[in-house]
Amino acid sequence: KQEVTQIPAALSVPEGENLVLNCSFTDSAIYNLQWFRQDPGKGLTSLLLIQSSQREQTSGRLNASLDKSSGRSTLYIAASQPGDSATYLCAVDMKGWGGKLIFGQGTELSVKP
């Protein structure tokens, strides 16, 4: 059974710092991996989607990498800002599952001014 783990559960950094959020999964037979952002009391916003054949995806200050063989993905945030404060979730889509995502528990990020 696929398990997705995100460590740490919470992270606090000063503004301007570059940071890395981690996501690991136990079964490497994934179709793709998505990173989401969730603000308190809100829904999820898709940040990046990496297909299993890709190594990384970039959007602005965000860069997500994928290493299927080791079961790991990282989300790199450059020059963090207080507005980046949110919970970041990763989710994997197993092949043939028709888009049914398996989520990690998330990392709660706080960026201090």
Added chain:
Amino acid sequence: NAGVTQTPKFRVLKTGQSMTLLCAQDMNHEYMYWYRQDPGMGLRLIHYSVGEGTTAKGEVPDGYNVSRLKKQNFLLGLESAAPSQTSVYFCASSYLGQYEQYFGPGTRLTVT
């Protein structure tokens, strides 16, 4: 584009009552999903649909029913609410299964 919308935003039910949560999307997406989010459990898939007129069970389907009579709408029903169904419910949609999912703002349900 409104994206994915959910009705209602909040609801309090007594044990044994029934209700329906409505999800609507205006992106012409084929796939739609219902998740619940609980502290310490993360997001879990309840039911999903791969097209109009289809539904399928997810990870935690017991106590819920769904219908997809129109492509743009996906309804989640609770026939006899239980306190264990207290949760935040999210609807999502995607163009096809392997594309990114777009989420609604959520419905916070409390069952007393």
